[in-house]
Amino acid sequence: MIRLLSTSLIALSVAACSTTAAEPLASASAAAVADRPAANAAVPIEPAPLSELVAEVELPFEKFTLDNGLTVVVHEDRKAPLVGVSVWYDVGSKHEPAGKTGFAHLFEHLMFNGTENAPADWFEYIQQMGGTDVNGTTSPDRTNYFQTVPTGALDRILMLESDRMGHLLDAVTQEKLDNQRGVVQNEKRQGDNNPFGLLRYEIFENLFPKGHRYHHSTIGSMGDLDAASMEDVQSWFRDHYGPNNAVLVLAGDIDTATARAKVEKWFGAIPAGPEVVDPVVTVPTLPAEKTKVTTDNIATTRLFRMWTVPGSNSPEAVPLNLASAVLGGLSSSRLDNALVREDPVAVSVSTFNYTLEDAGVFVVQADVKPGVDPAEVAAKLDAQIAEFIATGPTADELERAKVSSMAGVIRGLESVGGFGGKAPQLAAGELYMGDPGHVEKELAQMAAATPEQVRDLTRTWLSRPVFNLVFNPGERTEGGENRGGAATGANAAGLPSLAELTQANYCKPEFCEPVSLATFMQAERDTLPEIGTLSGLEFPDIERATLSNGMEVYFAQREAVPTVSVLVEFDAGRAAETRADLGTQRLMLATMDEGTRRLNSTEFAIAQERLAANISAGFNADWTTFSLDGLSPNLAPSLELLAEFIRQPGFRTGDIERSRAKLLNALTAELKEPNQLADRALRRTLYGDHPYGLPSSGLGSAQRLQALTASDLQAFHDRWLRPDTARIYVVGDTTLAEATRLLEASFGDWQAPASPAPQRGYDAPIPTPHQRIVLLDRPNSPQSVIYGGQVLDLRGATDDLTLLGASNEALSGGFLSRINMNLRETKGWSYGAGGGIGTALDRVYYGVRAPVQADRTADAITEVQREIDEFVTTRGVEPNELERIVNSNMRELPGQFETAGDVLGGVVTIVRYNRDDDYYEKLADTYRTLSAAELDAIARATFVEDDIVYVVVGDAAVVRPQLEALDLEVEEITLEE
Template sequence: MKRIISASVIALAVSACSTYSQEPVDTASIEAAVTEQAVSYEPAPLSQLVAEVDIPYDKFVLDNGLTVVVHEDRKAPLVGVSVWYDVGSKHEPKGKTGFAHLFEHLMFNGTENAPEDWFEYIQQMGGTDVNGTTNPDRTNYFQTVPTGALDRVLMLESDRMGHLLDAVTQEKLDNQRGVVQNEKRQGDNNPFGLLRYEIFENLFPKGHRYHHSTIGSMGDLDAATMDDVRNWFIDHYGPNNAVLVLAGDIDTATAREKVQKWFGDIERGPEVVHPAVDVPTLAEEKTKVTTDQISTTRLYRMWTVPGSNSAESVPMNLASAVLGGLSSSRLDNSLVREDPVAVSVSTFNYTLEDAGIFVVQADVKPGVDPDQVATKLDAQIADFLATGPTEDELQRAKVSTMAGVIRGLESVGGFGGKAPQLASGELFANDPGYVERQLDQMAAATPEQVHALARKWLSRPVFNLVFNPGERTEGGEDRGGAVTGPDSIEDIAQANYCAEETCDLSQIATQAQADRDTLPELQPLQGLDFPDIERATLSNGMEVYFAHRDAVPTVSVRVEFDAGRAAETAETLGTQRLLLSTMGEGTERLDATDYAIAQERLGANIFNGFDADYTNFSLAALAPNLAPSLELLAETIRQPGLRANVIERERAQLLNALSSELKNPNSIADRTGRRAIFGPHPYGLPTSGLGSAARLEALTEADLRAFHATWLRPDNARIFVVGDTSLAEVTRLLEASFGDWQAPATAKPERNYSAAIPEPRQRIILVNRPNSPQSVIYGGQVLGLTGRDDLIPLIASNEALGGGFLARINMNLREEKGWSYGAGSQIASGLDRVFYGVRAPVQSDRTGDSISEIRREINDFVDARGVQPNELERIVNSNMRELPGQFETAGDVLGGLVNIVRYDRPDDYYETLASRYNTLTASQLDLEARRNINEGDIVYIVVGDAEVVAPQLDTLGLEVEVIEPQE
C-alpha cells in the first residue's frame, strides 16, 4: 500500500548538492572496495534535507495592481508561466454554481486579438504542461514555454486578461456548457463519483461558501447567460485580482520589461471583497448510508479542519500521515496487516484556503462485517487522539513529506512545480516564500503539538459516510448546487464591488500601448540537449545506463526485466500481479511494517509494475540517502519475503481490485476490447494483469517463487539511473548491492508472442452497465508494425486525426458537438505489435451519433482529406519546439533513456527528432495513414446502459453483440 502524502501548499526549490564526477569508471577499484566494504549506512538527517532547499524570488507590483513573482532557474531554455486569479466556486452566488469552472473553459476559446483556440497558439510555440484548473478558492492557467516564446505567451495571457469579452459568443458559451456537463457526467459515472457532493453538502451547511462542489449542478449550468459571462469577467478578472509568476530561464529585469509591456496597459478591475468563510462544526455526529457500483463497503470519517493559511494546517498534515498516510501508519498496521479486516485504509488532509477536510477511509475486506471494521477504525482514531504520535513516527512523516516536495520542484511549471507553488503562496498568504515558512514549521513540529491539534479538531462531531455495493439510488444531475446567498452575480457585484465603480466595460478599457495586431515573433529557440548516456557493466554482467541531472538532489533508478504481461498467459494471469504486490510488502529480513519504515526514514519510494513486455522495480531516492536506498532496492528484488500471511492479505486486496475493475467503465472497456482485438496474444490480456478470481484464489507461494526464479534474474535485467550522482559512484554502489547476484544455471526465459491474432471483424460489443449517465466508446485495430519500427510518421499523422486536443475527433465531439469532455485516438506500441486505438467517453444519448462521427472522421481522413497545411504546420512546429519541455525532469529523461535502450535507438535519437519532424510532408503522413489505419477493421466496444444505448447502435449498420461485464 504505497501512497503519496498530501502536504498542504508546501513548495521548495532546491540548490542541488552535486556529486557529479567525470572521472572514468575504475572497475577493479570498485570490486576491491566492495570486497572490503562493511559500512552501515544511515539516512541523512532532516536538517541536511532542509538545508538543500532554497527558492529565491523577486516580487514587484504594476501600477494596475498585477503582482508579479520571478524565479530564475537556468537549467533549461524554458519558462513556466502561471497566472492565478483570486476567484473560485466559493465566490458563486445562488443559482450560478459551476460558473467559475465554466468560465475557465471559455478562457481557452480565443480572445479579441487571438481568436483561435488557445491550444493552437501554445502548440505552435512548443508549450508543454498546459492547462487551467478551478477549485473553491482560485482559478489558474499555466504553461511551460521555450524562452524564445515568452513574449508571445505573455501577449496571449494579457489578451485573456484585458481583451476577452468581444470574443465570447453565445455559440461558444453553449458549446463549453455542454463540455462541462459531460465532464460532470464523466466524473459522476465513475465508482464513488458522487463522493464530491457528499463531502461538501454534509460538512458545510447550506449558505456556506464551501457547501457546493466546483462542478456545480446541471440546472445552474443550463441557466448561465452571456450577461453572467460579462459580469464575471468584469468583477473577477482584473489585474489587481491576479498573480503572475515567471519561473525558469528569465531574470527579473527582463521579466519586468516584458510584463510591463504586455500587462501594464490593462486597467484595474473593481476591488474585490471576498466572502467570509469559517470552519464550521457539526452540531452533532452525522451518518449517511448510500450505495454505488463498487466492490466492497467503504467507510468514511470526516471533519472540517483549518485551511492552508492557518498555523495549524501543517501539524494536521503530519497527524494525517501518522494516522493513515504513511505506509507504516497506525491504521495500516492495525486494520490491514495485524488483523486484516480491511483491504485498504488511508487518510488525507485536503486543505482549501479557508478550511480543510480531514478524511479517514477504510475499504472493508469482503466477507467481514462492516460494523466490526467500523468499531476497529473508531478505536484506532480514539487511541491516536489519546496517545498522539511518537517522535519516530513524526520524523518519518517529515522526511517522507520533504522528499515528495523536493521531487516536485524539479519542474518550473505544471501542476506542482515552482511557478504554481510561488503563485499559491502569494495569492493566499501574500508571500511567495510562504512555502519555506511551512517547511520550517514542519521541521519544528513536536509530537505534543501535533497531538494537541489532532485532539482539538478530531474530537468534534464526525460525519460518517458509508458506501455500500449496489445500484445507485440517486444520481448527480441535480447535485452540486443548493447554495443560498445573493440572488445573482449582478447582486454580488452591486453589493461588494461597485460602490465607486461603473461596473461596465470601461473598467477594463486599455491604453493601447502594446501592439496586438500581430503575434510577437518567436525568438531563436534552442534545441534539445539530451543528457549524454554513460554505460557500465557490473561484475555479474548487468548493464548499467546512466544520465546525469542535478536540478534537485534526487536519483531515479529503474531495474527492468524482460517479462511483462508477455511472460504470462490467460491461464496464468494474476501470478505476476500477486507476486509484485507481495514483494512490495517486505523482504526476508523486513516485515511489511519494518519495510515501510525503512523507506520512510530514507525518504525513498520503491515501487514496481509491468507493461506488455517489461517488469520493473523503481526507486525514487534522495541523493544524500542513495547508498542505503539502493541496498533496500536490491534486497526488495533479490530477497522477497513472500510470507504466507502477506500473500493472503494481498490476494484479498487483488480480488477486491478485480471486482472493482468489473464495475469501472474504463476497465471494462479495456478488458473487453483487448480480448476481442488481440485474442490469445499476450497483448490481449488486461493491462491490470488480473485474470479470473478463480486463478487468484488458486495461486500458491510456490507459484510466486517459480515466477520470481524464472523471470526476475540478473541475466534478464538492466539498470537505468538518472540523477544527482555520477556513473562512477552509482556503479560502485550498484556493485555493492547487485554485483554478487548470480544467474541460475537454467536457460534464460523468452517471452512468447506466437499466439495468433484474430482476423479483424468489425462489430460493436455493447457491455451493459445500467444507470450510466455516460458511455465509454473504445475501438481498436492491430497494425502490422512493431515497436522497433520507425513510427514517427504514423504518430505524426494521427496527431491530425485524434492524437491531441486540436485533432479532428476531439474538436468534433468536444468543441463542436459538446458531447464529450475529451476524445481521441493513439498509436500504442509494444515490442511485438503496434495498436491503433480510439477512446471517447460521451453522453449516453449521443452514443450512436458519436460512433458515426468517429467513423466518418477516420474514413474522411484516410480516404479523402488527409493532413491539411495548417495541421502539418502545427504538427511540425509543436513536435520540434516541445522537445526541451518534454525532458525537463529526471523522470522524463529516465523514460527517454529506457525507450532508447528498449527499441534499439541511437543515443542521439531525441536530439535528431527536430530535424526529422522538419522534413515531414503531408503526402508522407497521408501515405502512412492509408497504409496502416483501416476503419473497417476496427472493433468498437461500448460500455453503457444497454436500454438507452442499444436502440442507437441498431441504426449504424454494424453487427451489435450485447454482453455483461466478464472476467
C-alpha cells in the same frame, strides 16, 4: 496544483501496509529457499538529517507590483531554456452567488476559446510555440492557468495571457458559451459516472451547511449551468479577472529586469478591475454526529469518517497534515498496521487532510474486507482513531512523516511549472499568504512540529462531531445530475444574488457599466509577437558500464535537485504469462511490496520512509520493472534496500493472504469501472489469446488468484527475475563511477542460474479483424464509454512509429485533433476524446476513446467513423495541421525532458528500441522535413476504419436502440473475468 502536503480527493485509496511479526517462509520449496542469496546482516539506514532536507528547499524570488495592481513574482532557474508561466486569479467557486454554481469553472473553459486579438483555440498557439505542461484548473478558492514555454516564446505567451486578461469579452459568443456549457456538463457526467463519483457532493453538502461557501461543488449543478447567460459572462469577467485580482509568476530562464520590461509592456495598460472582497468563510462544526448510508456500483463497503478542520491559511494546517500522514497516510501508518495486517479486517485504509484556503476536510476511510461485518470494521476503525486522538504520534512516526513530505516537495521543485513545480508553489504562497516563499516557512514549521503539538491539535479537531459516510455495494439510488448546486431561496442564507455582488460588494462605480478594453494597446496586438531564437534539445550523454555479473548500467546525470531515479527492468511483462496463469505476476509483485526475507512489511515501509526512498514494482506488456526514487545523500542505503526488495522477497503466508484479498477486491472493482471494462473487452476482442489481449491490470480470474501459492510466486520470481535478463538505468545527482560502485555492492554478486533464460511468448494468433460493436450493459450510466481499436501490421521492436504518430496528431492525437475538436468543441457531447498508437515490442494497435453523453452514443460512433474515413481518403493532413505538427514537435523537445524522470524515460526508450543515443536530438530534423504527402501515405497504408471494432460500456436500455440503427453488428457480452 498539488498543494503542499495535501492529497486530492480523487485519490481515495492508498496501498496499505501494517505491522506483523516476521513469519517463516510459506510453501516455497526447500530448494528454492536454499538457492536464494543470503540476506544481508543489515541494510545501513543512515539517512540525511532533517535539517539537510529543509536546507535543500531554496526558492529565491523577486516580487513587484504594476500600477494596475498586478502582482508579479520572478524566479531565475537557468538549467534549461524554459520559462514556467503561471497566472492565478483570486476567484473560485466560493465566490459564486446563489443560482450560479459551476460558473467559475465554466468561465475557466471559456478562457481557452480565443480572445479579441488571438481568436483561435488557446492550444493552437501553445502547440505552435512548443509549450508543455499546459492546463487550467478551478478550485473553490482560485482559478489558475499555466504552461511552460521555450524562452524565445516568452513575449508571445505574455501577449496571449494579457489578451485573455484584458481583451476577452468581444471574443466570447453565445455559440462558445453554449458549447463550453455542454463540455462542462459532460465533464460532470464523466465524474459522476465513475464508482464513488458522487462522493464529492456527499462530503461538502453534509459537512458544510446550506449557505456556506464550500457547501456546493465546483462543478456546479446542471440547472445552474443551463442558466448561465452572456450577461453572467460579462459580469463575471469584469468583477474577477482584473490585474489587481491576479498573480503572475515567471520561473525559469528569466531575470527580474527582463521580466519587468516584458510584463510592463504586455500587462501595464490593462486597467485595474473592481476591488474584490473575499467572502468570510468559517470552519463549521456539526451540531451532532451524523451518519449517511448510500449505495454505489463498487466492490466492497467503504467507511468514511470526516471532520471539517482549518484551511491552509491557518498555522494549524501543517501539524494536521502530519497527523494525517501518521494515522493513515504513511505505508507504516497506525491504521494500516492495525486493520490491514495485525487484524486484517480491511483490504485498505487511508487518511488525508484536504486543505482548501479557509477550511479543510480531514478524511479517514477503510475498505471492508469481503466477508467481514462492516460494523466490526467500523468499531475497530473508531477505536484506532480514538487511541490516536488520545496518544498522538511517536517521535519516530512524526520524523518519518516529515521526511516523506519534504522529499515530495524537493522532487516537485525540479520543474519550473506544471502542477507542483516552482511557479505554482510561488503563486500559491502569494495568493493565499501574501508570501511567494511561504513553502520554505511551511517546511520550517513542519520540521519544528512536536508530537505534543500534533496530538493536541488532533484532539481539538477530531473530538468534534463526526460525519460517518457508508458506501455499500449496490445499485445507485440517485445520480449527480441534480446535485452540486448551492441552496436557493430561503435556504441560501449568506449567499447574495449576482446583482448584489456586482453593485454593492464587488464593483467600483467606474466599472459598474460594461467597459470595452479592446482599445488598449491595440497597435501592438495586431499580430502575434515573433518567436525568438529557440534552443535545441541537449539530451544528456548516456554513459554505460557493466557490473561484474554482466548487468548493463545506463546512466545520465541531472543535478538540478539532489535526487536519483533508478529503474531495474527484466524481460518479462504480461508477455511472460498466458490467460491460464494470469495473475501470478501481479500477486507476486504485490506480495514483494509487503517485505523482504529480513524485513517484514512495516519494517520495509519504515526503512523507505526514513530514507525518503520510494520503491515500487510494475509491469507493462513486455517488461517487469522495479523503481527507486531517492535522495542522492541517501543513495547507498536506498540501493541496498532496492536490491534486497528485488532479490530477497519474503513471500510470507500472511503477506500473500493480505495481497490476495486486495487483488480480489481490485478485480471486482475493475469489473465495475467503465473504462477498465472497456479496455478489458477491447484487448480481448482485438488480440484474443495473444499476451497483449490480457487485461492491462494483470488480473485474471478470481479462481486463479485464489489458487496461487507461495511456490507459484517463487517459481515465477526465479524464472523471470534474473540478472542475465536485466538492465539498470540511473538518472540524477550522482556520477556513473559512484552509481556503478554502489550497484556493484548491491547487485554485482547476483549470479544467473544455469538454466536458459526464458523467452516471452508472442506466438498466439491474432484474430482476423471483424468490425462490430461490442456492448457491455452498465445500467444508469449517464455517459457511454466508447473504445475503438485495430491491430496494426507493425511491430515496435522493428518499426519506427514516429511518422505514424505524427500523422495521427491531426486525426486523434491531442486536444486539437479532429476527433476531439468534433466531439468536444463542436458538438459538446464529450469532455474529451482522442486516440493513439500503442507502444510494445510485438504487434501494436491503434486505439480511440470517446466518453460521451448517453443519448449521443451512436451519433458519436458515426462521427468517429466519418473522421477516420475522411482522413484516409479525401481529407488528409491539411496545411495548418502540418504546420502545427512540425512546430510543436520540434519546439516541445526541451520541455519534454526537463526533469530526471523525463530523461529516464527517454534513456529507457533509446535502449529498449535500439535507437541511437542522439535519437531525440535528431528528431527536430525529422519533423522539420515532414510533408503532408508523407504523413497521408503512412496513414492510408495503416488506418483501416472497416477493421476497427468498437466497444461500448453504457446503459443498454438507452444505448442499444441507437446502436441498432447503425449499419454495424451489435454483440452484447458480459465480462465475468
